[in-house]
Amino acid sequence: MEKKTKPIKPAQFAESEIVKAIISNQWTAGHKLPPERELAELIGVTRPTLREVLQRLSRDGWLTISHGRPTIVNDYKRNGGLGVFKTIVNYDEFSPINIIRDWLEFRVLILPSLAQKAVTINPKQIISKLKEAPSVDSESVIFAAFDWEIQMLLVMLSNNSIAKMLYNDLTNIYKKQGSIYFENHSTKEKSLRYYEKLKVNIIENKNISLIVKDSMSESLDIWLKNYSIINNN
Numbered sequence: 001m002e003k004k005t006k007p008i009k010p011a012q013f014a015e016s017e018i019v020k021a022i023i024s025n026q027w028t029a030g031h032k033l034p035p036e037r038e039l040a041e042l043i044g045v046t047r048p049t050l051r052e053v054l055q056r057l058s059r060d061g062w063l064t065i066s067h068g069r070p071t072i073v074n075d076y077k078r079n080g081g082l083g084v085f086k087t088i089v090n091y092d093e094f095s096p097i098n099i100i101r102d103w104l105e106f107r108v109l110i111l112p113s114l115a116q117k118a119v120t121i122n123p124k125q126i127i128s129k130l131k132e133a134p135s136v137d138s139e140s141v142i143f144a145a146f147d148w149e150i151q152m153l154l155v156m157l158s159n160n161s162i163a164k165m166l167y168n169d170l171t172n173i174y175k176k177q178g179s180i181y182f183e184n185h186s187t188k189e190k191s192l193r194y195y196e197k198l199k200v201n202i203i204e205n206k207n208i209s210l211i212v213k214d215s216m217s218e219s220l221d222i223w224l225k226n227y228s229i230i231n232n233n
Helices: 010-024 036-043 047-060 082-090 098-122 125-129 140-158 162-180 185-203 209-232
Strands: none
Touching: 010 036, 010 047, 010 082, 010 209, 036 047, 047 082, 082 162, 098 125, 098 140, 098 162, 098 209, 125 140, 125 185, 140 162, 140 185, 185 209
């Protein structure tokens, strides 16, 4: 028996259609949306449903709503905040191609210091988790899930609230893209060496920030050389 796909809710459908139009540059910054009645008919939802979606997207920074005037599309790249970021990663099937690249570049900058702080707070918990590393023959989905668990643990133990929110929003897109990244045995082997080196240095009470930075930089280089092509097709 085939697994039935859960039907999408009208509000979710309307949001996805609007966000897709903005991200794909069908509606660029400054674009005036059609009148509410016309837009509701175009998308295929009721006006109350559309109004709810527009208000939510306005709060997040996608749109500017002014009473008696057309709703305007904002420059989300310039003015967007966590709400915009969360929406983008939730609809990763039409997210900007460079969202993965930008995230990996940002990770190189933030994770090393967060990891070092986490180690000073609870090294035993990190060591215990690293000992659970999957084998090189594990499925890519399993490997990606473990890699994400390690990153999440470092972030959570660092007690940085902003980093926690960012990482929470990235869970789904990371596991999806990570499963592609770890389809190659060589990337698994590189990560296993990283986990082992990380564990040894924590046990020996050595600074780990450079180890984390080098590994994150290497992952970025590998992604740019081999996997960004997949996401551009």
